[in-house]
Amino acid sequence: MEKERTQVDDIDRSLYDFRYEEKDEDFYRVKEGLTPEIVREISREKNDPDWMLDFRLKSLEIYDSLKVPDWGPDISGLNMDDIVTYVRHKTKMQATWDEVPQDIKDTFEKLGIPEAERTSLAGVGAQYDSELVYHNVKEEVLAQGVIYTDMESALNGEYEDMVREHFMKLVPPTDHKFAALHGAVWSGGSFVYVPPGVKVEIPLQSYFRLNAAGAGQFEHTLIIVSEGADLHFIEGCSAPKYNVANLHAGCVELFVGKNARLRYSTIENWSKNMYNLNTKRALCEEGSTMEWVSGSFGSHVSYLYPMTILKGNDSHCEFTGITFAGAGQNLDTGAKMVHVGERTSSFINTKSISKSGGESTYRSAVVIQNTAKDSKASVSCTSLMLDDRSRSDTIPAMDIRTNQADVGHEAKIGRISDDAVFYLMSRGISEEDAKAMIVSGFADNVSKELPLEYAVEMNNLIQLEMKGAIG
Amino acid sequence: MMRINKIKSPTWNFLKINDTCYDEKITLNGSGRAVVEKIPAGVIIGNESCEGCKGCDIADTGSVRAVKCGMGEEADAFFLKASKESLMIRAKAGRRITEPVNIRYIMENGDSNADRVEIIAEEGSELVVIMDYSSIKYSAGGFLGIQTRIHLAKGARLHLVKVNLLGTGFTCMDDIGVAAEDDAGFELTKLELGSGKCYTGVMVDLKGRKSSFKGDVGYLCLEDKLLDMNYHISHHGRKTVSDLQVKGALRDDSQKTFKGVIDLIHGGKQASGNELEDVLLLSDNVVNKTLPVILCDEDDVEGAHGATIGRLSSDMKFYMQTRGFTEHEAELTVTKAKLNSVRNLIPDDNIHGRIQYFMEEAFKE
Numbered sequence: 001m002e003k004e005r006t007q008v009d010d011i012d013r014s015l016y017d018f019r020y021e022e023k024d025e026d027f028y029r030v031k032e033g034l035t036p037e038i039v040r041e042i043s044r045e046k047n048d049p050d051w052m053l054d055f056r057l058k059s060l061e062i063y064d065s066l067k068v069p070d071w072g073p074d075i076s077g078l079n080m081d082d083i084v085t086y087v088r089h090k091t092k093m094q095a096t097w098d099e100v101p102q103d104i105k106d107t108f109e110k111l112g113i114p115e116a117e118r119t120s121l122a123g124v125g126a127q128y129d130s131e132l133v134y135h136n137v138k139e140e141v142l143a144q145g146v147i148y149t150d151m152e153s154a155l156n157g158e159y160e161d162m163v164r165e166h167f168m169k170l171v172p173p174t175d176h177k178f179a180a181l182h183g184a185v186w187s188g189g190s191f192v193y194v195p196p197g198v199k200v201e202i203p204l205q206s207y208f209r210l211n212a213a214g215a216g217q218f219e220h221t222l223i224i225v226s227e228g229a230d231l232h233f234i235e236g237c238s239a240p241k242y243n244v245a246n247l248h249a250g251c252v253e254l255f256v257g258k259n260a261r262l263r264y265s266t267i268e269n270w271s272k273n274m275y276n277l278n279t280k281r282a283l284c285e286e287g288s289t290m291e292w293v294s295g296s297f298g299s300h301v302s303y304l305y306p307m308t309i310l311k312g313n314d315s316h317c318e319f320t321g322i323t324f325a326g327a328g329q330n331l332d333t334g335a336k337m338v339h340v341g342e343r344t345s346s347f348i349n350t351k352s353i354s355k356s357g358g359e360s361t362y363r364s365a366v367v368i369q370n371t372a373k374d375s376k377a378s379v380s381c382t383s384l385m386l387d388d389r390s391r392s393d394t395i396p397a398m399d400i401r402t403n404q405a406d407v408g409h410e411a412k413i414g415r416i417s418d419d420a421v422f423y424l425m426s427r428g429i430s431e432e433d434a435k436a437m438i439v440s441g442f443a444d445n446v447s448k449e450l451p452l453e454y455a456v457e458m459n460n461l462i463q464l465e466m467k468g469a470i471g
Numbered sequence: 472m473m474r475i476n477k478i479k480s481p482t483w484n485f486l487k488i489n490d491t492c493y494d495e496k497i498t499l500n501g502s503g504r505a506v507v508e509k510i511p512a513g514v515i516i517g518n519e520s521c522e523g524c525k526g527c528d529i530a531d532t533g534s535v536r537a538v539k540c541g542m543g544e545e546a547d548a549f550f551l552k553a554s555k556e557s558l559m560i561r562a563k564a565g566r567r568i569t570e571p572v573n574i575r576y577i578m579e580n581g582d583s584n585a586d587r588v589e590i591i592a593e594e595g596s597e598l599v600v601i602m603d604y605s606s607i608k609y610s611a612g613g614f615l616g617i618q619t620r621i622h623l624a625k626g627a628r629l630h631l632v633k634v635n636l637l638g639t640g641f642t643c644m645d646d647i648g649v650a651a652e653d654d655a656g657f658e659l660t661k662l663e664l665g666s667g668k669c670y671t672g673v674m675v676d677l678k679g680r681k682s683s684f685k686g687d688v689g690y691l692c693l694e695d696k697l698l699d700m701n702y703h704i705s706h707h708g709r710k711t712v713s714d715l716q717v718k719g720a721l722r723d724d725s726q727k728t729f730k731g732v733i734d735l736i737h738g739g740k741q742a743s744g745n746e747l748e749d750v751l752l753l754s755d756n757v758v759n760k761t762l763p764v765i766l767c768d769e770d771d772v773e774g775a776h777g778a779t780i781g782r783l784s785s786d787m788k789f790y791m792q793t794r795g796f797t798e799h800e801a802e803l804t805v806t807k808a809k810l811n812s813v814r815n816l817i818p819d820d821n822i823h824g825r826i827q828y829f830m831e832e833a834f835k836e
Contacts, residue, residue, distance in 0.1 A: 071481040071489070363482060370755065385770035388737065392767045395482050398780060400759040403721075403752035406781035413735070413765050414773040 026101070027129075029087040032214070034080050036060060039184050042086045046187065047156055051164065059173040059183025066177040073301045073330040073359070078275045083247050085185040087129040087212040093150060095136050104128050111238065113207050121234075123148045125206040127219055130187040141200060147193040148204055151220050154191035163191065166222055170253040170281040170309075178249045178277040178303075182218050186251065189219035192233065196257070199230040203265075208250070210239040210270075216247035223264075227257040227285075234265045238298065241271035245300075248274055254282035256290050258312065263291040265450060270298035272328050277303050286312030286341065293449045294321040296333050305363060307336035310344035310372070321350045322446040325358030325390070334363040334396075339372035339405070348379045351443055354390035362394040366407060373404040383413040384442060473549060475542040475644075476672050476701035478730050480764055488728060488762050490543075491670065491699050495642070497614055499553055503582030507558075508573035513566035514598065518556045535589045535622040540648030541672025541701050542618075550587050550618040550646065557587035557620075560600065562627070564593035571599040571632075571819055578606050578615055578637055585616035585644075592627035592655075600629065601819055604643060605636035606665070609832045612640020615666075619647045623655035625679065630658040632817050636829045637665035639694065645671045653679035653708070660816045663690040663698055663719070664829055671700045677711035677742075686715040689813030691806070692725030692757070693833055703732045706742035706772070718749040718813070720806040721757040728760040733776065737768040746776040751783065751809065753802055803834060 028045070030038050039060050043053040068075060094100050097114050108114060108126050117124040123137030125148070132150040141148070147159065155163050173183035190206045210217040225231050239246060248270060256262045262282070270276055276299040282290045292306045308317040319335040337346040352360040362381045383392040394411045416438050424434035477490035510516055540547065562568060574588070592598050604615055615637060623629055637643055643666040649657050663669055675684045684704055692698050704713045713733065721727055733744035750759055763776040783802055791801035807830060814826050 071483065365483060365486060367486075383767070385767060385772075388740075388770045390770065393480060394765045394776075395480055396763065397482055397486050397488060398759070398761045398778065399486060399488075400750075400752065400761075400780050401757075403755050403757060403782045405752075406784075407779070409761075409763065409778040409780075410776070411763070411765060412773075412775045413767045414775075415770055 026090055027087055027212070028090055029084050029212070032082055032084050034060070034063070034085060034181070034184070038085060042185055042187065045086065045088070046152060049155070049160065052155065056184050059180050062173045063177060063180035063184055066180055068177055069303070072303050072332050075275055075301055078245050078247060082214055082244065084212065084215045085218065086187055087215045088131045089128055089133060091133060093132045094134050097134065100134050104133050107209060107211065108134070108207070111207065111209070116205065120202065121205050122200055122202040123204040125150060125190045127188045127206065127208045129210060129212050129215060130217065132188055137204070144198045144200070145195040146198060146200060147191065149191050151189040151191050151222065159191065159193070162193065162224070163222065166224065166253060166255060168251070168253070170283055171251050171279050175279065179251065179279050182220070182249050182251045182279070185216070186218045186220045189221045189250070192223040192231070194225045194229040194231050196226040197228040200232070203232040203234050205234040205236065208235070208237040210246055210248065214244045214246065216249065219250045221250070221252040223262065224255045225257055225260040225262045228259045229257065230261045232263040232265070236267050238269045239271040239274060241273055244273065246271070246274045247277070249277045252280040254290070256282060256284045256288040258285045259287040260285070261289040263293065265293040267295045267450070268298055268304070272298065272300050274299045275301050280306040282306070282308045282317070284308060284310050284312055284315035284317060287314045288312060289315070290317040292319040292321070292335065293446070294319070294333070295446070295450065296321070296323040296331055299331060300329060302331040302333055304333045305336050307338065308346065309338045309340060310346065311340045313341040314343045315341055316344065317346045319348045319350070320446050320449045322443050323350070323352040323360050325352070325354045325360035327356040327358060330359040332361040332363055336365045337367070337377060339368045339375045339377065341371070342373045343375060344372055345376045346378070348381070349445060350381045351446055352383045352392060353386060354383070354392045355386035357389040359391040362396070364396045365399065366397070367399045368401060368405045368407065370401045373402060375405045377405070377407045379409040381411045385413065385415060473545045475546050475670060476699055476730065477543050478701065478762065478764070479703065479732060479734065480766055482762070486760070488730065488760050493670065498583060499585055499614070500583045503576055503578040503584040503613065503615060505558055505586055506575045506577065508575055509570065511568050511570035511572065513563050513568045514572055515561045515563070517559050534650070535591050535620050538620045538622055538648040538650045539674050539676070540618060540620065540646045541674040541703055542644070542646040542670065543672065546618070546644070546646050546672065550585060550616065553585035553616065554587045557589050559589045561591045562593060562596035562598040565595040567597040569599070571601045573819070574600065574602045576604045576615060576617070578604065578611065578613055578641065580606070580608060580611040580638065580640070581613055583614040586618070588617060588619045590619065590621045590629065592623045592629050594624040595626045597628045599632070599818060601632040601817065601822060603634040603636060603822060603825070604665070605825065606638035606641065608638055610640060611638025614642045616644040617646070621647070621649040621657070623649065623651045623657060625652045626654045628656040630660070632660045634662045634817070634822055634826065635665045635669060636825060639665065639667045641666040642668040643670070647673045649675045651675070651677050651679055651682035651684070653681060655679055655682045657684050659684070659686045660813060661686070661688045662810065662813055662826065663688070664810070664826065664833065667695065668697045669699070673702045675703070675713070676705045676707060677713065678707045680708045681710045682708050683711065684713040687813050687816055688715070688717040689810045690719035690727065691810060691833065692719065692721040692727050694723045694725065696725040698725070698727040700728065701730045703734060704744060705734045705736055706739040706744055707736050709740050709742070711739060711742045713744045715746045717747070718809045720751040720753055720809065721759055722753040724756045726758040730762045730764070731776065732764040732766060733774050735765070735767045735769050735772045735774055739769055740771045742769070743773045744775070748778040749809070750778070750780040751806060752781060753806070
């Protein structure tokens with residue numbers, strides 16, 4: 001007999017799929033494709049210093065020399081000759097929402113960004129296509145010496161040396177093909193510097209909106225958290241859906257100083273025509289803590305594996321993530337942990353849900369180098385399959401090069417356990433309520449790590465209409 | 472050059488775990504042939520030249536030839552070229568044979584051989600096959616490659632035991648492929664103790680409804696030993712069950728790679744796959760790579776894997792030291808206990824003795 005299945009609604013994308021009418025003459029855009037001339041044009045438009053133009057052109061050479069990955073989801077539908085790598089609204093970045101063009105402001109209003117800034121954020125950067133259109137930070141945060149600005153201002157202003165010292169040093173263009181692409185055409189993103197000992201009490205947020213059809217977004221986020229400092233940074237991203245491929249190949253580089261703490265939360269809700277080939281990496285110094293919280297809900301194809309290098313002794317990293325793959329999605333997500341310092345520790349905890357033909361892959365690597373004496377690593381990943389048209393894989397690798405380490409790994413794939421349902425029913429809970437409780441609890445350890453408004457949104461995304469068993 | 476042990480679901484190339492490149496020249500001299508020590512009643516043993524002979528019971532091997540092995544196509548080509556004839560073992564339908572078939576490869580220093588073995592367990596039969604590869608001298612060197620293809624007909628059960636006690640200078644390639652029909656059961660007990668370089672590929676296809684696989688693997692990597700294992704369990708049939716337990720220890724400058732894939736294939740409803748690896752690291756220069764994979768294309772299934780990798784826990788060390796063991800003795804005792812838990816599954820006391828002797832040689836200071 002065919003088993004009844006729990007119906008889990010698709011993520012309601014109406015919040016993100018809207019698009020206001022735009023006039024072409026309001027935008028500057030380069031031609032489709034990727035050539036040295038286009039790279040020079042982008043660099044000229046952005047008033048890059050000479051060293052950055054050289055860096056871009058070198059990155060393009062590297063891009064041309066590298067092959068696409070031979071191990072992940074199919075990205076043959078992505079044709080760089082059709083992608084516009086730079087689209088800019090002909091307005092300058094503003095520091096008040098009133099000065100932002102009405103159509104763009106309406107977009108961010110609908111996404112709730114100004115409201116969030118008023119109620120729960122210390123600073124906001126809003127990027128529309130390739131450039132930031134709004135950036136603001138609260139006076140009290142500025143007074144602490146915190147620098148939060150767009151990458152272009154940092155590069156062309158007093159922080160150029162700091163940018164040059166750190167830019168693409170953690171993720172060199174040689175890392176992979178799309179890191180090289182990023183090096184060639186990057187635009188937008190945020191630069192954050194937190195001085196020693198400063199604790200930023202409320203989060204900073206950057207929101208990335210890609211509105212143009214057939215375009216790419218290549219923002220660069222560079223965060224330096226100095227010794228003893230503390231920061232929570234939130235990143236949100238969305239786009240309306242088009243029938244042509246869009247590309248996101250951003251890059252995030254995080255430097256976490258001695259005894260510092262950085263939490264980096266991401267809610268990724270790109271449209272289902274998006275190829276999300278993003279690279280994120282953190283370097284942790286002695287005694288520091290890095291926390292990743294990641295929710296992956298959107299994109300047609302995702303390759304997303306934040307990497308943490310635990311260089312300093314006693315540094316620690318936690319990765320908490322959830323992936324929800326629905327119809328037409330192939331989301332390949334996970335994390336990489338590299339232990340270098342002594343007594344370093346890492347913990348990966350992920351959940352994934354696949355439904356309606358969606359494919360989700362959990363992929364990770366835990367590397368413990370010979371120098372990482374007395375280190376510990378733990379990995380836990382759990383996947384729920386909601387129908388037999390979907391797919392869920394787990395591919396966790398461990399490379400251990402010292403005996404003075406302890407590594408544990410566990411993974412489970414399947415449907416709701418009949419024993420768990422029976423246990424709850426034996427306590428007087430109806431079968432449907434029992435199943436609802438179990439599924440709601442499945443993502444609980446991830447949602448409780450998210451900022452409140454995102455946790456509520458995520459729970460709304462996973463609205464459950466209980467009917468029979470999962471499976 | 473031969474690419475072997477390629478995984479179905481590759482991952483990052485920087486990990487150097489997706490496949491293994493064997494680039495040493497293999498010169499076979501044909502010495503070191505199989506010796507079949509016991510042929511119990513109900514078992515037919517022959518070779519390829521029997522095939523097609525009128526009235527020969529060993530004929531009709533199409534089912535076993537189609538079975539895929541774990542090392543992959545390049546290894547298939549190597550074995551086909553290297554071994555002109557395969558040794559064929561058939562258990563007659565309905566016969567429950569409790570006495571094991573013992574096949575020994577006694578490899579002297581300089582021996583170099585590659586063989587193909589085909590095992591067919593007919594409907595309802597039960598069979599135990601013990602294959603051990605050993606050298607008289609602990610330091611003997613050479614090459615031994617064995618490809619074992621197995622077809623288990625409906626309701627058949629096979630317990631295959633493989634014990635590697637080759638000299639430390641040997642390279643061993645052990646390639647296994649199994650296809651199990653409805654209600655068939657395959658049990659593999661494998662001890663990888665000898666040979667300085669050891670490559671193992673195991674592909675188990677649980678084709679039939681309620682077919683099952685139980686694997687118990689123990690290994691010991693000392694000095695500069697290299698051990699490369701690739702296990703792939705495909706759950707094609709409904710209500711299939713697999714359980715793979717791998718345990719071992721690494722010491723000195725040894726390196727080990729374990730890839731284990733539970734492949735829950737679409738249509739294989741109510742299948743259950745479980746895999747567990749327990750690795751004890753005894754020296755600071757060892758390299759351990761583990762890739763336990765679950766591929767799931769079906770919802771009404773259960774897949775689980777776990778791994779624990781590390782040194783002897785401080786609690787265990789303390790407990791042992793309160794009983795008078797030094798740290799070294801404690802590690803030795805725990806290592807032996809792990810391997811003995813696999814050895815004890817082998818239904819042959821004679822082999823137990825040889826394993827014991829080998830381990831004593833290996834742990835000699």
